[in-house]
């Protein structure tokens with residue numbers, strides 16, 4: 148889901164950043180947030196609502212809504228739309244209370 152070629156702009160390849168998403172070894176790139184790396188990998192469901200278990204993903208993308216909260220390195224409720232991706236991170240989906248599904 149990344150733009151590789153564009154008629155006007157150049158998108159040079161950036162440094163790969165390996166991380167783990169729900170037990171799978173995957174790769175993002177330098178400059179990604181956690182959520183942008185996951186979207187580029189086709190992962191659009193980042194958490195689930197607590198009452199109705201509805202999928203949640205990007206909403207505001209500026210750290211204001213908590214729709215993108217995920218468990219990061221065992222820490223719940225990390226707003227992944229504004230958290231830079233770091234090599235070796237362990238990312239998991241959660242419910243709104245920080246419980247892994």
Ligand code: FES
Pocket residue numbers: 204205206207208209210211212213214215216226227228229
């Ligand atoms: S999408 Fe709203 S806080 Fe991340």
